[in-house]
Amino acid sequence: MENGVGRQILDAYKRCEFRALVQLYLDVADDHEARANHDAACYYWTVAYVFALQEGMDCAEELRQKLAAHGREY
Amino acid sequence: MERPTVTESTLSAVLQPVATARGLPNAHYVDPEMHQLEREKALFDNWVGVAFGKDVREPGSAMPVDFMGQPLLLVRDKAGKLRVFQNTCRHRGMILIEEAGPIRGAIRCPYHSWCYSLEGKLVTTPHVGGPGINIAPEIVREELGLIEIRSHVWQDIVFANISGKAPEFGDYADTLLSRWREFEKPVYHGGPESSFKLEVNCNWKLAVENYCESYHLPWVHPELNSYSKLEDHYHIINSGAFSGQGTLVYNPRLDDTGRKFADFDGLSAKWDKSAEYIALFPNVLLGVHRDHTFAILLQPVDHQTTIEHVEIYYAQQSSLGDDVADLRQKNAAMWRAVFEEDIFVVEGMQRGRNGLKFDGGKFSPAMDEPTHTFHHWVATQLSK
Numbered sequence: 001m002e003n004g005v006g007r008q009i010l011d012a013y014k015r016c017e018f019r020a021l022v023q024l025y026l027d028v029a030d031d032h033e034a035r036a037n038h039d040a041a042c043y044y045w046t047v048a049y050v051f052a053l054q055e056g057m058d059c060a061e062e063l064r065q066k067l068a069a070h071g072r073e074y
Numbered sequence: 075m076e077r078p079t080v081t082e083s084t085l086s087a088v089l090q091p092v093a094t095a096r097g098l099p100n101a102h103y104v105d106p107e108m109h110q111l112e113r114e115k116a117l118f119d120n121w122v123g124v125a126f127g128k129d130v131r132e133p134g135s136a137m138p139v140d141f142m143g144q145p146l147l148l149v150r151d152k153a154g155k156l157r158v159f160q161n162t163c164r165h166r167g168m169i170l171i172e173e174a175g176p177i178r179g180a181i182r183c184p185y186h187s188w189c190y191s192l193e194g195k196l197v198t199t200p201h202v203g204g205p206g207i208n209i210a211p212e213i214v215r216e217e218l219g220l221i222e223i224r225s226h227v228w229q230d231i232v233f234a235n236i237s238g239k240a241p242e243f244g245d246y247a248d249t250l251l252s253r254w255r256e257f258e259k260p261v262y263h264g265g266p267e268s269s270f271k272l273e274v275n276c277n278w279k280l281a282v283e284n285y286c287e288s289y290h291l292p293w294v295h296p297e298l299n300s301y302s303k304l305e306d307h308y309h310i311i312n313s314g315a316f317s318g319q320g321t322l323v324y325n326p327r328l329d330d331t332g333r334k335f336a337d338f339d340g341l342s343a344k345w346d347k348s349a350e351y352i353a354l355f356p357n358v359l360l361g362v363h364r365d366h367t368f369a370i371l372l373q374p375v376d377h378q379t380t381i382e383h384v385e386i387y388y389a390q391q392s393s394l395g396d397d398v399a400d401l402r403q404k405n406a407a408m409w410r411a412v413f414e415e416d417i418f419v420v421e422g423m424q425r426g427r428n429g430l431k432f433d434g435g436k437f438s439p440a441m442d443e444p445t446h447t448f449h450h451w452v453a454t455q456l457s458k
Contacts, residue, residue, distance in 0.1 A: 042206030049208075050187045050200050056179025064198075073198065073208045074215070 018051045022059065025051070042072045049073070087434065088453040092446040097434035098453065103277040103427040109377035112279075113142050116356050116455040118236040121243050123358035123371040124148075125232040126385050127156055128263045129174065134192065136181070137174040142374055144236055146223060147171050149181070151192040158225040158234050159194055164218040181220075194220035230261060230387065231358060231369050249312050250354060256341050257362050261387035262394050264366075267406045268386035274417050276424035278357060278374035281382060282448055284420050285370070286353040288319040289441040295415050301325065309444050310352055313451065317444035318352030324363055328401045328408075335365035335398065335405075336390035353444075355451050365389050368409060378424055384413065 005028060012020040029044030045066050052060035067073035087096040101108045124141045130150045138161050139146040147161035147170060161170050163183040170183055170190075180189040180197055189197045196215040203210035224235040226243035228251075233243055240246060251258075263269070274281065284290065288307035292299045302321045310318040324347055326334065338345075341364055349363040359370035359382075366388045373381040386406055388394060393402070426432065437446045 039206055043201075044206075046200045046206050046208055050182065050189060050198065053180040053189045053197060054178065054182040060179070067208060071209075072203075072206055 018055050019057065022048045022052045022055065022057060026059070026063075038070060042067060042070050046072070085453040085457055088449050089457075092437050092443050093439045095437055095446055095449070097437065097445075098279070098449050099434045100427045100429075100432055102279065102452070103424060104377065106377045109277070109374070111456065112452070113374075114237070115458060116452050117142060117374070118144075119239045119455065119458075120356055121226065121233040121235050121240050121246055122356060123231050123354075123369070124158070124234045125371070126263075126369070126383075127227050127230045127232055128385070130156060132176070134177045135174075136171050136177050138169075138171045141234070141236070145169055146234065147181075147220075148232060149177070149192050149194075156225065156227055156232060157192075157194065158223040158232065160221040160223060162221070163188055164196065164220070165199075170220075190220050194222055196220075229257070229360075229367065229369065230263070230385075231371070233358075246315055247354060249314070250316050250352065253310075254350075254362055256345065257338060257367065259338055259389070261367055261389070262391050264386045264388055264402045264406065265394065267403050270384050270406070270410060272382045272384070272413060272417065273375075274380050274382060274420055275378060276380055276420040277377055277427075278372045278380045279448070279452065280420040280423050281370075281372050281380055281416075282353045282355070282357070282359070283445045284416050284423075285351065285359045286317045286319065286444040286448060287442060288321075289438065290419065294419055295412055298412060310350060311443055311447050313447055315451075316352050316354045317447035318350060318360075319444060320348055320350040322347055324349035326363070326365070326405070328404045333398060333401060335388055335393040335401065337364040338389040353448065355448060356455075365393070366405065370413070382413065384409070 005024060009021065009024050012024060025044045025048035029041045029048060032044065033041035045063055049060060049063040049067060052063055064073050084099060088098055122141065124146060125137065125139050125148055130137050130148045133150050133152050133154055135150045137148045139148060145161035147159045149157050149159060151157055163170055163185065165183065165188050166185055168183050168185040170181055177192060180191060182189045187200050191197050196218045198208055199213050200208050202208060202213050224238055226233045228243065244251065288304060292304050302323050306321050306323045308320050310320055345364045349361065351361045353359050357372040361368045366386060368384060368386045371383040373383060375381060386409065
């Protein structure tokens with residue numbers, strides 16, 4: 001993970017900005033997916049998915065589908 | 075340490091008719107081990123009041139409650155149904171929610187982030203099959219939802235049956251529900267001043283015993299007695315679930331100009347002057363009047379400490395208006411003063427039960443039947 005994004009993620013954790021965390025992890029995951037790093041992408045989508053569920057965000061269902069398409073979620 | 079045994083001879087004296095019975099022996103008040111036994115048999119096996127619905131009003135509201143060491147989680151689900159869960163993650167037993175507040179989406183365990191819906195379903199188990207793999211054949215989500223505790227909401231009181239062994243609430247409280255059927259209407263909480271709690275240094279049962287009898291009124295509540303005399307009261311007895319007392323002269327005068335709270339709709343004439351105060355065993359103390367009700371939930375902290383959670387409700391929404399805010403204040407202050415007057419008595423009885431030669435006490439057949447009814451009920455629970 002790029003240092004700048006890593007710092008942003010830590011800052012978001014400190015401030016409990018979970019919606020921001022969803023977007024940050026989603027970006028990181030999509031970047032890995034674009035480079036065919038499927039395992040890493042699923043890892044970061046998972047984190048984004050958990051926080052999206054917690055926050056009741058619409059993108060949770062989309063994330064579930066991405067993970068399910070890779071056999072990582074029901 | 076071995077638990078104290080509850081022998082037939084110990085309880086047989088309590089189970090006698092009121093004229094010949096003795097009260098529960100000292101151990102039921104001063105022995106922590108006996109407290110644990112009562113926790114299981116008298117409280118967890120029955121319907122205990124644990125909270126008020128007003129505190130989890132909106133869908134997504136959640137509130138943790140510790141009831142005698144049991145971690146409970148009250149959640150208002152998306153459909154508006156109030157549910158009581160064990161506040162414990164099915165994975166490693168972590169406490170799920172530490173503070174009351176809204177849940178925007180899922181209940182997320184702060185430890186490994188297993189997520190549950192407001193209805194208690196296990197929604198996801200992140201990395202459970204390895205990093206980025208959220209499924210595993212051994213993790214059957216349908217079997218791992220939150221443990222739901224039996225619950226029932228009546229008059230905004232959230233009742234829970236922790237062991238799951240009690241009959242249906244409607245069957246348990248049937249006689250009381252019938253008696254007060256005229257009050258089966260929406261109630262309106264009076265707001266911040268109508269909500270208070272008192273911590274008292276006594277066993278929870280002493281609060282019940284003091285509440286359900288009118289014998290003490292002239293001595294402990296002289297102001298109350300100035301208009302509601304001992305002879306104006308009657309006993310209320312139901313050996314299966316409750317006891318209490320009623321008055322025939324309820325006539326609130328909170329204001330010299332004649333302002334008053336609005337009454338419940340459709341009450342029969344009986345309630346023009348009557349009010350009733352009933353302890354629904356084991357731990358809910360209730361009062362009904364034509365214009366307001368209240369409930370006191372007893373939270374036993376240990377064998378000699380109890381928190382009384384008091385909430386006052388009004389019969390009509392109009393009673394929540396600014397024009398009667400001062401009356402609500404006065405009413406709440408009046409009840410608070412009455413309940414505070416009782417503290418020295420229940421705390422004194424608690425200390426008195428350290429007297430080794432106290433034999434449980436002798437009941438007055440004329441005046442103590444409600445108290446004996448409660449002792450009989452406790453003894454019956456412990457005999458099961």
